[in-house]
Amino acid sequence: KAGVTQTPRYLIKTRGQQVTLSCSPISGHRSVSWYQQTPGQGLQFLFEYFSETQRNKGNFPGRFSGRQFSNSRSEMNVSTLELGDSALYLCASSLGQVPTEAFFGQGTRLTVV
Amino acid sequence: AQSVTQLDSQVPVFEEAPVELRCNYSSSVSVYLFWYVQYPNQGLQLLLKYLSGSTLVKGINGFEAEFNKSQTSFHLRKPSVHISDTAEYFCASTRQGAQKLVFGQGTRLTINP
Numbered sequence: 001k002a003g004v005t006q007t008p009r010y011l012i013k014t015r016g017q018q019v020t021l022s023c024s025p026i027s028g029h030r031s032v033s034w035y036q037q038t039p040g041q042g043l044q045f046l047f048e049y050f051s052e053t054q055r056n057k058g059n060f061p062g063r064f065s066g067r068q069f070s071n072s073r074s075e076m077n078v079s080t081l082e083l084g085d086s087a088l089y090l091c092a093s094s095l096g097q098v099p100t101e102a103f104f105g106q107g108t109r110l111t112v113v
Numbered sequence: 114a115q116s117v118t119q120l121d122s123q124v125p126v127f128e129e130a131p132v133e134l135r136c137n138y139s140s141s142v143s144v145y146l147f148w149y150v151q152y153p154n155q156g157l158q159l160l161l162k163y164l165s166g167s168t169l170v171k172g173i174n175g176f177e178a179e180f181n182k183s184q185t186s187f188h189l190r191k192p193s194v195h196i197s198d199t200a201e202y203f204c205a206s207t208r209q210g211a212q213k214l215v216f217g218q219g220t221r222l223t224i225n226p
Binding site: 004006033035042048050055090092096100102103104105107109 | 147149154155156157158159162164203205211212213214215216217218219
């Protein structure tokens with residue numbers, strides 16, 4: 001069974017640009033969550049989607065958005081990039097209907113210059 | 114509000130020595146607990162989970178953890194570590210009805226030969 005796939009693995013963007021990250025969950029998983037990991041703030045929850053609906057959102061500005069498609073694949077978008085958005089962005093998938101473990105992808109390393 | 118505290122930011126140990134990584138949680142409702150490991154430039158890999166049942170949980174790579182409700186702790190242990198265990202370890206919690214993981218700040222485990 002294939003794991004969680006995130007693309008691209010690395011990205012370099014300029015301040016003010018926007019970026020879209022992609023996540024393909026494990027087959028059969030309907031929940032996709034996104035996390036931001038930085039040295040200073042650690043792992044912080046961005047949002048979670050289940051069956052194309054956002055069920056929960058973390059404490060991030062509106063520049064951070066996401067969506068989920070009917071095949072459970074998810075994208076997150078960050079507009080008007082700031083230097084502080086440089087981070088490892090991790091996607092996790094799970095079955096989603098009961099508390100169970102989340103499986104993480106390798107992450108996308110975003111560097112804003 | 115949910116929170117997870119990892120009491121040590123760094124733990125150095127010698128190879129083949131035992132190790133304990135400490136984790137305390139706070140939650141007013143039933144909680145589910147996890148330990149994840151992160152190797153450099155990688156995503157998170159699940160070591161073990163506590164959802165219900167036996168308070169002693171065994172995971173992969175020889176790790177185990179004990180859920181202690183009275184002390185609100187979920188410490189991770191391994192009787193004999195190897196160089197390959199060098200990584201960062203994260204304790205995380207979630208609760209019934211929530212769709213997000215709350216992470217501790219991480220513990221960097223360094224194994225010295």
